[in-house]
Amino acid sequence: MRSSIVIAGTAVVLAAGIALPAWSAGGQTDEVTFTKDIAPILQRSCQHCHRPDSIAPMSLLTYEEARPWARAIKQRTSLRRGRGAMPPWFIEKDIGIQRFKDDISLTEAEIAKIGKWADNGAPRGNPADLPPAKVFSDNSAWQIGTPDLILTSPAVQMKPINPDYWGALAPVPTGLTEDRYVAAMEIKEVNDSRNKPGRETVGGRFVFHHAVMSVNGPDGRPSGGAWPVHEVGRNADVFDTQAGKLLRAGSTVSFPSVHLHANGKETNAALQIGFKFHPVGYKPQIQSTxxxxxxxxxxxxxxxxxxxxxxxxxxxxxxxxxxxxxxxxxxxxxxxxxxxxxxxxxxxxxxxxxxxxxxxxxxxxxxxxxxxxxxxxxxxxxxxxxxxxxxxxxxxxxxxxxxxxxxxxxxxxxxxxxxxxxxxxxxxxxxxxxxxxxxxxxxxxxxxxFSKIPSRPTPPGAGPAVRPQ
The missing domain is CATH 2.60.120.230 (Jelly Rolls)
Structure with missing residues (x-):
């Protein structure tokens, strides 16, 4: 009889729209709150993009900023992968290798926490539970940290409505006076369309769809082999620690193939290329390709x-x-x-x-x-x-x-x-x-x-079927 009274009372409270805290057997609340549960997730996997003057359309640095988007955050994270899923990390977790550098994906437990938080009214929680705010420096927009060298491509202009453009950008001198080996690099678009009215999607913020990068030495010959390609939403490149890529003294960086796409705004844009170097004297043991x-x-x-x-x-x-x-x-x-x-x-x-x-x-x-x-x-x-x-x-x-x-x-x-x-x-x-x-x-x-490697001959005609375009 006592149990039925408690259940009936709870039903009345819920019907009135009042959210009750969940209690564990030990008498402690297991309510999911922003300060204790959600803020650490946002700091690790979301805030690098979702902050002022970054790639994403809204900031999620504080409770006041995140609270209005609680149900949208639940919906996007519950997609897990594919179009519209957040955070943008699409490796399927039920098959294959799962250990990657800079993995920003969420666990099933974290996705469930976000869903529970949104469904329970997105409570703030105890301010004492809030972790220290993540600090973003002037160079925090770089995933690789503060670059040792930043180059800027020639600028381009795109009308709000314009046919797609394919072409090349003029070479940019590196200014290097000695050979250096690159440990990591990152390419990002900078433009003036951020505060102009229009779409707030990724496609509405940028005009470079892709840009193929090449490096030539002072003799005009290619240097460092094939380099990464810039693409919309692409993350940084960190090379094998034993296989730094050579950037020669007096070399130039160019983009022989770029694809520009109008974003609905009058846009002036350029690419910035950030390089992190190995220490002077570093020599690669193996060659990346x-x-x-x-x-x-x-x-x-x-x-x-x-x-x-x-x-x-x-x-x-x-x-x-x-x-x-x-x-x-x-x-x-x-x-x-x-x-x-x-x-x-x-x-x-x-x-x-x-x-x-x-x-x-x-x-x-x-x-x-x-x-x-x-x-x-x-x-x-x-x-x-x-x-x-x-x-x-x-x-x-x-x-x-x-x-x-x-x-x-x-x-x-x-x-x-x-x-x-x-x-x-x-x-x-x-x-x-x-x-x-x-x-x-x-x-x-x-x-x-095997403890002993079996021998295997070189297969005839081995090699790639198609060269990248």
């Missing part, structure tokens, strides 16, 4: 969902350091498989949002170690139906092209080709780090199961 392949055989009927694959055979042992899917508006997902004989392992799958082109850098002791002759397979999934809001008109056929409304299927990854000796050393190091016994497996390391 671009691992890029794909296919131009793209044929998508209107109103269809289609998948397409492409392959590459590794000519040498490889340490894969970065996984980066590249598709266009119709693309929604990419998976990367490593095939060794009859063994097929899915290294990773990631959903794809063309407004947030992301790179995923593996942690040092989680990067795939793949033997010579491994077949890399990418599978792209494309949605040319009304369900994909990135597609302008899903009634139309779609195929290969440079425009965002066209399609591409390319993995623009980074890695380090190894000699047989280096590969054996890396596998041995991984086995030791993971304390593997004979026969035990490790994700992304098919030869880690």
């Amino acid at each position: 671009l691992i890029s392949f794909g296919t131009d055989d793209l044929d998508f009927p209107g109103g269809a969902r289609v998948s397409q694959s492409a392959y590459m055979v590794l000519p040498q042992p490889l340490k894969l350091t970065v996984f980066e899917p590249h598709m266009h508006a119709t693309g929604v997902r990419m998976c990367l498989d490593a095939i060794n004989g009859s063994q097929v392992e899915t290294l990773n799958c990631a959903s794809y949002d063309h407004s947030w082109v992301k790179t995923y850098a593996y942690e040092e002791d989680a990067a795939p170690l793949l033997p010579r002759g491994t077949i890399l397979k990418i599978t792209g999934y494309f949605d040319n139906t009304p369900a994909n809001k990135n597609v302008v008109d899903p009634r139309n056929w779609s195929g290969l092209g440079h425009r965002s409304i066209d399609n591409m299927l390319i993995m623009i990854a980074q890695g380090v080709y190894l000699t047989d000796e280096q590969f054996a050393q890396e596998v041995g190091k991984r086995r030791s780090e993971l304390n593997l016994a004979e026969g035990q497996t490790a994700p992304g390391c098919p030869f880690c199961t």
